[in-house]
Amino acid sequence: MSSDLVIKASEVIKSYEGNNALDGINLEVASGQILGLIGPNGAGKSTFLQTVLGLINTEGNLEVLGLDPRKDRHKLLKDVCSITDVAVLPKWMTVDQVLTYVNGVHPGFNLQKCLSILSRTNIKRSSKIKILSRGMVVQLHLSIVMAINAKLLVLDEPTLGLDLVYRKEFYSQLIEDYYDGNKTILISTHQVEEIEGVLSDAVFMNQGRVVMQDSIESINKKFLELRPNQESVEKAQALGPLHHRTELGREVFLYEDADINELNGIGEVRPPVIADLFIAIMEKTRKEVEL
Amino acid sequence: MMTVLFTMIRREIQEHKLAFIYAPFAVALVLCLVIASVYFGITDIQTNEFNFSTEIYDEEYQEGMLLASPEAKARVIRAGLIVLGLPILLTVGFGLLAYSLSTFADERKDRSLIFWRSMPVSDLTTVLSKLLFVIFVVPLLVLPNIILLQSVAMLSASIYFVTNDIVSFGYLWTSYFITDWFRIIFSLWAQALWGLPIFLWLMFAGTYARRPLVGAAVPIVVTIVLEGIIFKTNVVLEFIENRLGFWSRADSFPVASDEIRVVDISDIFLMLSTQAFWIGMLACIILVAGIVYTRSTNNDYTVE
Known part of the structure; x- marks a missing residue:
């Protein structure tokens, strides 16, 4: 490129x-x-x-x-x-x-x-x-x-x-x-x-502002989505997720710069879809503004 | 640049073929049928104000035809042929007014402006292509219809005269018949230049107004009324009336024209020597600048 x-x-x-x-x-x-x-x-x-x-x-x-x-x-x-x-x-x-x-x-x-x-x-x-x-x-x-x-x-x-x-x-x-x-x-x-x-x-x-700009490759490395096992939800929460949501009754956590090995042990890990990441970033920005 | 302009003008012809190809041809065709029908004795037209039938060629008239000087004969024939073409010119004149009002409004209305503006063509080039279309191309599209009409009229009349032993077949065919076509085309180009401020004003209204007709009419009416109240004059109204009429019969034209005649090429130079013509050209430059600016900045596509 x-x-x-x-x-x-x-x-x-x-x-x-x-x-x-x-x-x-x-x-x-x-x-x-x-x-x-x-x-x-x-x-x-x-x-x-x-x-x-x-x-x-x-x-x-x-x-x-x-x-x-x-x-x-x-x-x-x-x-x-x-x-x-x-x-x-x-x-x-x-x-x-x-x-x-x-x-x-x-x-x-x-x-x-x-x-x-x-x-x-x-x-x-x-x-x-x-x-x-x-x-x-x-x-x-x-x-x-x-x-x-x-x-x-x-x-x-x-x-x-x-x-x-x-x-x-x-x-x-x-x-x-x-x-x-x-x-x-x-x-x-x-x-x-x-x-x-x-x-x-x-x-x-x-x-009217650019909130985030990055390559998809970098986004996929930087952000990870975790669907923890039933017994690991509290542990997942303790790792400080960027965003948390419930999807079809299952907890889903989004992390920024998290250790993939640490997440792998407590549930299913995959890169987030852009739409979910966008919502998470928007929420984070809103909270930062409120603070 | 020439290829782009050629393409743009071809686009105008394609889009407006109804107004500038089919409509004048239809009018010419109807007139041809009427004229041929009258000369071949199928019909005649007689109203209180207008009489078009072969009955006018009575003995007295025929005698006058034989005795007429070549100059007088040519003058009458040429004037007659000019009058014949007037319905076609009026049709195209109305077509041009409608075209001017809609050409920039329609592209906003159907949002095709977004497509046109995605092409590497400047707004100035677009406006220039429309000006070239109005000034040079439309008269060229009109001319074949006038030639057709004049030819049919001359042929029908000549056949009638020779078959009724009035005059010889060649009586009507003066040397002016073909050379006048060139005078007509130059005259039409001059006419388009003369009326250009009106066409451009209508185009300008189409670039910004939600209701182009209202956008074109209201400022003019207000100006005329205010001018009348404040200055007790009617310069604007006279300007518009003059521009809607024939250039060689305008108030400012140096030679008074009491009779219908074919203009000479030298008359065009007389028009170019008048102050009124150049005032019109100045108005055109301002209006072109206005159209280019408004077309390039107006993102309101609402047209009712």
């Missing part, structure tokens, strides 16, 4: 009527990362992604591929692709027309590659976009994006409202056919469980 920085954000602030949607974001994204932005509604994920794409003005310093996204948006978009909403392809166009359009305006678009990807779907080139199902429109959009030789791909809730089959297909296609280790992908979605298998890094956001 290259250590070249694709995104460098320093104290990025965006205010709407006195409220900070972004409250001093500091973030560095390196080339080759598949980074998930994870957070509740209003955390500032979409606002940050729009900032990266140069769609909104912010305070602070932000560089994307060495450019200021606000000033050099159209130059930047030669190397940055995005799907920032579902089914936004112009409905009056036919599939052929939209492909011809992208081929005409995007220097990095490979029409043959796009047609090859489309040939594996049920989408006909002569079809009007308005007659395609929502899932097919997203498939078409993804096919276009995948045929663009971009350095950064920004996905903001790209599968919102799609059924499970399309969602699964979307991410498997993205990883199998698009990601080559050099491209950087930034994903924001509520369906964390669907993307955590593809992420190399995760950023937890809350109330």
